[in-house]
Amino acid sequence: MPLRWTVGGRSNDEVRGAPSSVVRASGRGGSTRGRWRRRTAGVLAGVALAATALAACGSAGSPSATKPASASPVKGGTAVLALTPGEVPNYIFPFVSGATNTVVNTANLQYLMYRPLYWFGVGNSSVALNTSESLAAPPVYSDGYRTVTIHLRNFRWSDGVSVTSRDVVFWMNLLKANKTDWASYIPGEFPDNVASTVAAGPSTVVLHLIRAYNPEWFTNNELSQIIPIPQQVWDRTSTSGKVGDWDLTTSGARAVYKYLNAESEQLSTYATNPLWQVVDGPWKLKSFNADGHLSFVPNPGYSGAPKARLASFVEVPFTSTAAEFSDLASGHSGISVGYLPLHDLPAQSQLTAAGYRLVRAASYAINFIQINFDNPTVGPLFRQLYVRQALQRVMDQPGQVQAFLHGIGGYPDYGPIPPLPSSPYLSPVQEKNPYPFSITAARQLLTTHGWSVPASGPATCTDPGTGPAQCGAGVRAGQALSFNLLYASGSDYLANELANYQSDAARAGIVLNLKSESFNSVIGAISQCSPHQADCSWQLGTWGIGGAWLFGNDPYPSGEQLFSLGSNTGSWVDPTAERLIQATNFSPGTANMRAYDAYLSVQLPVIFQLCAYSLNEVASNLRGVSFLATGNLTPENWYFVK
DSSP, X not given: OEEOOOBTTBOGGGSTTOOSSOEEOOOOOOOSSOOBOOOOTTTTTTTTTOTTOOOOOSOOOOOBSSOOOOOOEESOOEEEEEOOTTOOOOOOSSSOOGGGOBHHHIIIIIHHHSOOSSOEEETTTEEEEOGGGSSBOOOEEETTXXXXXXXXXXXXXXXXXXOOHHHHHHHHHHHHHTGGGSTTOOTTSTTTTEEEEEEEETTEXXXXXXXXXXXXXXXXXXXXXXXXXXXXXXXOSSSSSOOOOGGGSHHHHHHHHHHHHHHHTOGGGTTTOGGGGOOOSSEEEEEEOTTSOEEEEEOTTOOSSSOOOSSEEEEEOOSOHHHHHXXXXXXXXXXXXXXXXXXXXXXHHHHHHTTEEEEEEOOSEEOEEEEOTTOTTTXXXXXXXXXXXXXXXXXXXXXXXXXXXXXXXXXXXXXXXXXXXXXXXXXXXXXXXXXXXXXXHHHHHHHTTTEEOOSSSOOEESSOBSSTXXXXXXXXXXXXXXXXXXXXXXXXXXXXXXXXXXHHHHHTTOEEEEEEEOHHHHHHHOOOOOTTOSOOOOOEEEOOSSOSEEOTTOSSOOOTTTTSTTTOTTOOOOHHHHHHHHHHHHSOSSHHHHHHHHHHHHHOSSEEOOEXXXXXXEETTEESOOOOTTSOOOGGGOEEEO
């Protein structure tokens, strides 16, 4: 139904947090788990295949709409998880390429069986290092932060063999030899910044770095990438060949990777291939179907805690969000953990009546509209800070949350640090919102910089030049303030948000020409422009259906892959920002992160937009369920009650 916003007789523009245009809120909302992992070199390589990404950003304390009553825990039972339509695991080897770098592969398959060296997050309230669930004790830095010593805890593989330093060295050798096949590889970063990896004892690994690094950054964003793998089973070049030390040479490590990658492409053998039966995580794969039907059983040899109380954990696919909602609402679906599409928020009571409780959750991420600073036509406009400020001023995030996400489905994001969960990295500048919604302020930014703003239609530059009250370098006399905005289709709430943005921008003299295309098309169109590229036609773009950038594998959100020189898609260049980003990487302490956050929140390398929660429906008799802000699953914590 149409949403008309008036409060106490005042106009929409006077009401803080209310959208100033009338738009229909009939949207199909986001889902819960269809997210992508850490971005790769060139920024977009690791997300192109996550075409159905409809997830969230930020995090909260995971409040549930209905607090479960106390009951007695029982051991056993099968918990069933509903998968997002179109999102099914399809790669088991925990060494993902850009084409396989999705959350559904890591969180819903790999990490259940193969734990990363370091585990981050406690429930949905923190992304801090979880020392109790990591495979190793917190790393020790020495030699002026140039040497890292890692002491492994007492974990075993399911075949009874200890997880040792050799398994870590095995991973690192494969990574060094095959780094360009790894989704998270950026030249100069991990593993290029590791001079050597030494097994100093059965449970001790020593990394010698090429220079000193901020230990918090290196632990959270580099060591977090290491996943020990069973050298005693996987160090081979063929199924019939013997296990050896093939990884100790570059050619051998390449041959091992080629073999393991080829085995990973045989989806029909996932549950039967002996390679994948040797795990160190809490779960073992029992059955696998390429359509998305997966089942796991507890790993009886799991060395960590807690050990699974469930008898099995199952994942099932759905053809559509409507089918999933209907199944849950029927009251006899058998689904233990499902999701509430954002557009079905008004009908949530149907699921409560069917025996589910609502749990909001979101990922450690930010959301934004990408800007193409190199566009030959409008790039000079984007390079004017006041133009970006005007674009941000007409983005009414609080009002959009109220109008299109019913006040509980999302929250604003005003800067480059995930706004939730709260962290010491957030600066007061971002927290207070440097550019509150104001059409009047946006118009004033333009009129005081040489623009004529008509009653309708685009503003035009009437005072070109580089003076403080002129349009700015490269802006032509008579140039209109009109931009093309490309966005990913498939989410009505995103379409509603952008239609509202378009309407409010028009009132300030900024014309936004909206065009929707498929997720893959948007990702393909938004690419980094080279200095001499003939066609660099995109202007504004967003694929952020809830969250455009997930920091799940980078819990120290320093932005080197997002806003650093040479890596940001929009070709934004700012030496001060580069200096601040480098400081977060190399200098200890959180003050550098707060300075980086404050600067980018004001300088606006992108236009920040709202974040949407994922909305999870949990069966009333299932407890222990939380949704990590990193995006990872922990069904070993789940249990049924009676």
